[in-house]
Amino acid sequence: MEIPLSKDKDGYLLKVLVKTGTKIAGIEGIEGNTLKLRLAAQPHDGLANKELIEMLSEILNIPKSRIEIIKGKTSKHKIIKLKGELV
Secondary structure, three states: OOOOEEEEOOEEEEEEEEEOOOOOOEEEEEEOOEEEEEOOOOOOOOHHHHHHHHHHHHHHOOOHHHEEEEEOOOOOEEEEEEEOOOO
């Protein structure tokens, strides 16, 4: 499965659709140019966003410090900035 990334001036952008409060966390699939993920955490106190960043860090094998939610922090539709180059 190839994750749909778009190049940005200093990294990459990734569109994500999250489902929170699921029994099993993981990748649900790709629809168009959007990565669909299931998160176990509820969307309270930033817990789901924290789990999202941890999951993307593992999937993409990059440090959490290089991942930033730039749009949609309180939405299920998010745009993620991946800083730097991906190997």
